Amino acid sequence: MEKFVYIALFAPFVGALFAGLFFARSPKTHLVGIVNSSLIAVAFVSAVTLALHVAEHGAVHVQMMTWIAVGDLNIPFGFLVDEVSVTMMLVVTLVSTIVHIYSTGYMNHDKGYNRFFSYLSAFVFSMMILVMSDNFAGLFIGWEGVGVCSWLLIGFWYHKEDKTFEENPSISPSWAANEAFIMNRIADLGMLVGIFLIYWNVGSLQYDVVFKALPHLADGLLVAIAMALFIGAMGKSAQFPLHTWLTDAMEGPTPVSALIHAATMVTAGVFLVIRANPLFSLDAVHGVSMFIASLGAFVAFYAASMALSARDIKRIVALSTLSQLGYMFAAAGLGAYWIALFHLAAHAFFKALLFLGAGNVMHAMDDELDIFKMGGMKKVMRGSYIYMGIASFALAGLPIMAGFYSKDAIIETAFNDGSFIIWGILVITAGMTAFYSFRQVFFTFHGEERYKALGFHPHDMYKYVLVAMAPLAVLAISFGWFMDNFHEFITKNLPDYEMSHETHHLAPYLGTIVIVLALIGICIAYIKYAGKGDKAWKRNEKKENSFIYKLVANQYYVPKFYDEFIVQPYTVASDKFWEMDKAIVDGTVDFIAKVIYVSGDVSRGMQNGNLSSYLNWMGVGALLLVLGAGISAFIG
Amino acid sequence: MEIGISHYLILSGILFSIGFVGVLRRKNLLMLFFATEIMLNAVNVAFAAIGNYYGDLSGQMFAFFIIAVAASEVAVGLGLLILLHKRYGSLDLEVISSMKG
Numbered sequence: 001m002e003k004f005v006y007i008a009l010f011a012p013f014v015g016a017l018f019a020g021l022f023f024a025r026s027p028k029t030h031l032v033g034i035v036n037s038s039l040i041a042v043a044f045v046s047a048v049t050l051a052l053h054v055a056e057h058g059a060v061h062v063q064m065m066t067w068i069a070v071g072d073l074n075i076p077f078g079f080l081v082d083e084v085s086v087t088m089m090l091v092v093t094l095v096s097t098i099v100h101i102y103s104t105g106y107m108n109h110d111k112g113y114n115r116f117f118s119y120l121s122a123f124v125f126s127m128m129i130l131v132m133s134d135n136f137a138g139l140f141i142g143w144e145g146v147g148v149c150s151w152l153l154i155g156f157w158y159h160k161e162d163k164t165f166e167e168n169p170s171i172s173p174s175w176a177a178n179e180a181f182i183m184n185r186i187a188d189l190g191m192l193v194g195i196f197l198i199y200w201n202v203g204s205l206q207y208d209v210v211f212k213a214l215p216h217l218a219d220g221l222l223v224a225i226a227m228a229l230f231i232g233a234m235g236k237s238a239q240f241p242l243h244t245w246l247t248d249a250m251e252g253p254t255p256v257s258a259l260i261h262a263a264t265m266v267t268a269g270v271f272l273v274i275r276a277n278p279l280f281s282l283d284a285v286h287g288v289s290m291f292i293a294s295l296g297a298f299v300a301f302y303a304a305s306m307a308l309s310a311r312d313i314k315r316i317v318a319l320s321t322l323s324q325l326g327y328m329f330a331a332a333g334l335g336a337y338w339i340a341l342f343h344l345a346a347h348a349f350f351k352a353l354l355f356l357g358a359g360n361v362m363h364a365m366d367d368e369l370d371i372f373k374m375g376g377m378k379k380v381m382r383g384s385y386i387y388m389g390i391a392s393f394a395l396a397g398l399p400i401m402a403g404f405y406s407k408d409a410i411i412e413t414a415f416n417d418g419s420f421i422i423w424g425i426l427v428i429t430a431g432m433t434a435f436y437s438f439r440q441v442f443f444t445f446h447g448e449e450r451y452k453a454l455g456f457h458p459h460d461m462y463k464y465v466l467v468a469m470a471p472l473a474v475l476a477i478s479f480g481w482f483m484d485n486f487h488e489f490i491t492k493n494l495p496d497y498e499m500s501h502e503t504h505h506l507a508p509y510l511g512t513i514v515i516v517l518a519l520i521g522i523c524i525a526y527i528k529y530a531g532k533g534d535k536a537w538k539r540n541e542k543k544e545n546s547f548i549y550k551l552v553a554n555q556y557y558v559p560k561f562y563d564e565f566i567v568q569p570y571t572v573a574s575d576k577f578w579e580m581d582k583a584i585v586d587g588t589v590d591f592i593a594k595v596i597y598v599s600g601d602v603s604r605g606m607q608n609g610n611l612s613s614y615l616n617w618m619g620v621g622a623l624l625l626v627l628g629a630g631i632s633a634f635i636g
Numbered sequence: 637m638e639i640g641i642s643h644y645l646i647l648s649g650i651l652f653s654i655g656f657v658g659v660l661r662r663k664n665l666l667m668l669f670f671a672t673e674i675m676l677n678a679v680n681v682a683f684a685a686i687g688n689y690y691g692d693l694s695g696q697m698f699a700f701f702i703i704a705v706a707a708s709e710v711a712v713g714l715g716l717l718i719l720l721h722k723r724y725g726s727l728d729l730e731v732i733s734s735m736k737g
């Protein structure tokens with residue numbers, strides 16, 4: 001089985017090197033797209049093989065080689081393929097394969113085609129390291145690796161000009177990339193502190209050793225470690241207050257948004273909490289877990305409220321991702337780790353599908369993102385319409401769909417736990433989710449054909465791309481049907497979450513509430529946005545100028561707040577420090593250089609080419625030497 | 637008055653100083669050669685005198701070596717001087733200053 005571990009891990013790496021080393025400067029080559037997609041597909045097949053093996057024989061633990069061995073510090077390059085990591089591997093490689101194939105169509109006309117595939121495969125490799133590592137150091141390497149790849153890919157169109165905040169809230173791709181990277185660095189510092197604390201007090205970073213030693217540590221220390229690790233997770237999974245980068249990351253190409261900022265990388269934070277479940281389920285850190293759950297519920301609602309009024313098709317999807325991440329954290333914080341992982345996988349499938357569908361729309365509309373300019377496109381884009389419809393049904397959590405099972409389980413968990421506030425927020429958010437996802441669908445595909453007046457000629461994506469998206473659609477519908485199998489498989493490794501008998505009989509009613517709310521949301525969206533002719537949607541200036549609408553549309557002024565109270569003061573301070581730096585540090589260095597320069601300039605006069613004066617200087621030197629020798633002899 | 641070691645050393649010092657000043661002040665290369673010869677021989681005198689004073693022959697042996705070295709140096713040096721004179725028509729140091737920095 002060892003070889004499958006290595007194939008799954010290194011096939012994407014080979015792809016990245018192949019595209020990066022040999023084709024980085026050459027013009028677009030379809031070979032790169034084909035080879036890279038096949039390599040990721042190979043990784044997917046290996047992951048499937050591993051999953052079957054793990055289901056039958058248990059975890060595979062391999063140690064590739066020693067990595068750091070200094071004194072007592074011993075960190076090997078080890079990989080652990082157990083039920084949790086193999087689930088992540090399956091999700092990552094499956095979505096990656098489809099996104100790679102999709103990209104061969106989506107990036108067809110882009111100059112940076114080869115470069116794009118090199119980055120994308122490198123991302124998959126980093127993500128595989130992140131999920132497969134058997135120690136925190138390897139996890140951190142993968143963690144930083146996906147951060148770098150995310151930076152490269154958000155800023156993929158780095159040549160675009162900066163715009164004002166009013167014109168484009170994410171200013172420019174390179175600005176957005178830097179924002180994402182810097183925000184993640186802030187969070188990574190927290191994570192690093194957590195890893196240091198673990199090493200200091202346990203003396204190892206191997207998961208099994210650490211988790212065995214945790215119960216013997218002091219309570220305060222455990223809380224500190226849990227907090228520090230969760231700060232890292234907050235950055236990567238874009239939880240409040242480090243969430244602004246995720247919507248701005250939509251500046252990247254859409255396949256990137258689908259793969260990195262919906263399905264895989266942003267779920268790394270949830271994965272970390274699930275991975276470290278022996279830590280987070282300790283009694284001592286119960287407070288931290290409650291905080292995680294509350295923050296998750298808050299973010300779920302907060303992001304959903306912003307999505308209600310967003311106009312940018314990609315931002316809506318990004319905000320819904322944020323909201324769903326909140327659901328996952330709520331589940332993980334309440335101790336239902338396996339439900340969080342289940343929602344993570346289900347979400348990866350339907351959200352990637354939704355993003356790729358949005359990408360099709362964008363592609364058809366010449367990169368126009370404003371849904372106010374679309375409408376009635378179901379005639380010209382039937383395939384994408386069906387896919388986005390399926391994905392939205394799954395996101396809204398309607399019965400049969402994947403999202404229904406996973407989201408319902410989370411909401412039931414909250415009720416069962418007695419956290420009725422969290423439960424209430426999550427239920428209301430579920431209704432809002434249905435509303436905004438169908439608002440987007442109706443705006444884009446139903447109603448008046450507003451795009452015609454603006455001179456767009458949309459056409460659907462290549463056939464083969466639409467076919468390649470089919471597996472995601474199938475999973476978005478059917479993944480939930482395997483909940484029991486998944487439960488049986490995953491609880492070998494993760495703690496089971498028992499619904500108590502007192503509340504379990506209420507589950508059908510609770511589910512009904514959610515479904516009814518979701519249906520109401522969809523109906524409102526339909527009435528408001530899907531009408532034609534007289535009933536067609538019209539812009540309501542009065543409403544758009546109301547306080548709440550403005551508050552929500554401006555993302556609660558959080559980006560503005562950051563800009564005004566963090567970025568600008570920091571810029572001013574930097575300017576001042578730069579001046580100080582110039583005066584003191586640079587001044588000292590410049591002074592030394594100047595002294596040497598001037599003395600050289602002066603003593604250059606000695607070199608006049610006249611042997612006689614040379615001899616004079618030599619004589620003087622010799623005399624000085626004799627004098628010095630005499631004095632030193634005299635003194636001592 | 638008996639002539640002792642100090643007289644020889646004083647003579648040697650005076651000769652050396654004359655040569656030294658000559659090296660510093662003279663502008664003609666030939667004269668510079670003379671001046672260095674004077675300095676060398678001043679050292680020879682000192683060597684021989686000190687060797688005799690201590691009853692050690694190595695001082696005089698050094699003097700011989702220096703005479704031999706000085707002779708060969710003069711042979712080479714005078715050859716070069718002739719070449720220089722052919723090229724510049726003069727041995728004045730002001731004229732043959734080609735190594736300007």
